[in-house]
Amino acid sequence: ILLAVPALEAGGTKCSSIDCLGRRIGPSFLGRQGGDSTRLVQDLYGIFDQVNNEESTSDKKLPESFREFLSEMKDNHYDARTFAVRLKATMKNMDKEVKRSRLAEQLYKHYASTAIPKGIHCLSLRLTDEYSSNAHARKQLPPPELLPLLSDNSFQHYILASDNILAASVVVSSTVRSSSVPEKVVFHVITDKKTYPGMHSWFALNSVSPAIVEVKGVHQFDWLTRENVPVLEAIENHRGVRNHYHGDHGTVSSASDNPRVLASKLQARSPKYISLLNHLRIYLPELFPSLNKVVFLDDDIVVQRDLSPLWEIDLEGKVNGAVETCRGEDNWVMSKRFRTYFNFSHPVIDRSLDPDECAWAYGMNIFDLEAWRKTNIRDTYHFWLKENLKAGLTLWKFGTLPPALIAFRGHVHGIDPSWHMLGLGYQESTDIESVKKAAVIHYNGQCKPWLDIAFKNLQPFWTKHVNYSNDFIRNCHILEPLYDR
Known part of the structure; x- marks a missing residue:
């Protein structure tokens, strides 16, 4: 100057x-x-x-x-x-x-990430209309002769819970394309009651044969009654919770915050975190009583490599095979310990947890359901949800992962980080060569690949799995992004 x-x-x-x-x-x-x-x-x-x-x-x-x-x-x-x-x-x-x-x-960005894009909303409406008018869109999934395979443990069972039809289609298609044995792939797609007709229509009209797809709404699971999930009902009806997730998010920001801290606070207040669909994975042993081992996938991932070897990993008696997020080259994405998620100034947390304990990631997990059924993981999860309600939602800040971090303590087997690469939804400077090598890439964060705010250097890894020539996608004006060459 x-x-x-x-x-x-x-x-x-x-x-x-x-x-x-x-x-x-x-x-x-x-x-x-x-x-x-x-x-x-x-x-x-x-x-x-x-x-x-x-x-x-x-x-x-x-x-x-x-x-x-x-x-x-x-x-x-x-x-x-x-x-x-x-x-x-x-x-x-x-x-x-x-x-x-x-x-x-x-x-x-937060408002953009929590809103439903017009094209995706249109896609859901058009496919729902197709379900009511087209018998082919209502055909049984899978056909009757393949129903026994839904509980056959010699097959590779993947579970996906989503109310986003376009995102679900990318997860399923990328998994099947990457598989060395697509004829052994069985997908269990779970959605909410509102999205069910549209989701069913999509997979009825867009076969991923030889893989098998089942689509079920949460309303079709007999086990998911109010008696079995009372805590989640309490969460949805709790006034403080509703204000926390649906209130004025502008009040979250503080002049002392840096942008990354604010982004984390806002992400934690996404309304999806009080959705039953988002808590569904904690009930997998009860929802799929005949299955022994499953891979659970989030709807903001892309599969780039054959996942068959996951079924060969020895979990050594543990329940959850997951990538640990406390060590790695990326000092932002791979630096997560319990102190990242929990409020250690609260006495309940301070006396119960170790701030230096390593965290792990949701998004791509291999679950041993046989081992899980011998534990009290679900009850522990419910207990801590209740404790957080009693504490006025002050025990943790990041959605549904914190109670799972507690519930699965002692039940997690760390797997190689190359299986699951995180941060593509909030780390624009993600190394492209590392992205290409990862088995599963995860767009966790606000900048989802189907949004206009997606990072343009990372979005193509997702868009290449979207069929932009599909009539429903074209008629809803979901257009392939243009990138600088």
Whole structure:
């Protein structure tokens, strides 16, 4: 700034040294009649240091740009002290504006990430209409002769819970395409009652043969009664919970937050976290009583490699095969320990958990249901949901993973990180070569690949699995993104 002020004021004449600064500003700037330029500059630095250690008290309207500041300085013939005071106040104000803009960006991103894109909403409506008017869209999935395979443990059983038809189609198609034995793949797609007709229509009209697909709504599971999931019903009906997830999310932001912290807070307040669909994985042993081992996939993942070897992993008696997220090259994505998720200032958490305990990831998990049925994981999960309600939702901040981290303690077997790469929904600088090598890539975070706010360098790994020539997709104006070549 010391060099820029006289240079800009000079209007293009050469003036770029400290000595030049002394000559350009001159003795009058310091309230003097004469003196050498080096001494003037030293005194100016002294004034800057003095002002820098004082509290800003200027009530005068501040310039909105540096150009305005220079113009104001020139018009008002500021002395050195006034110049320093105004410069400090202006820079401080600009810094606040930049931070406010970054926080606002995160808030707008949150609204964009929780809204349903028009094209995806259209797709659901059109497929629902097709279900009511087209018998082929209502055909039984799978056909009667294949029903026994839904409980055949010699097959590879994948479970996907989603109310996003387009996202579900990508998960299923990418898994089948990547499989070395697609004829052994069985998908159990679970959705909510509202989405069920559209989801069923999609997979009835778009076969992934030789793989097998079953589509079920949560309303079609006899076990999912209010008696069996009372805690989740309490969560959905709790006024504090509804305000937390559906209230004014703008009140979450604080001037002291950095943008990444705010993004995490907002993500934790996504309404999806009080959906039964999002808690469904904790009931897998009861929902699939005949199955011994399953892979559970989130709907924001893409499978890029054959997952068959997952069934050969020895979990050593553990329930949950998962990638641990406390070690790795990425210091942001792979640095998650219990302190990341839990409020250790709360006495209940402080006396129950270790802040340095390693966390693990949802999104791609291999579950041994036989081993799970011998544990009290579900009851532990319910207990901690109740404790969080009692504590006014202050025990943790990140959705449904924290209670699972507690419930599965002692039941997790770490698997190689190359099986599951995280962070593609919030880490734009993700290494592309690492993405290409990963078996499963996970767009966890706000910037989902089906949204306009997706990272353009990471989105193509997802879009290549979307059939943009499909009539339903085309008629809903879901268009393939254009990228710079």
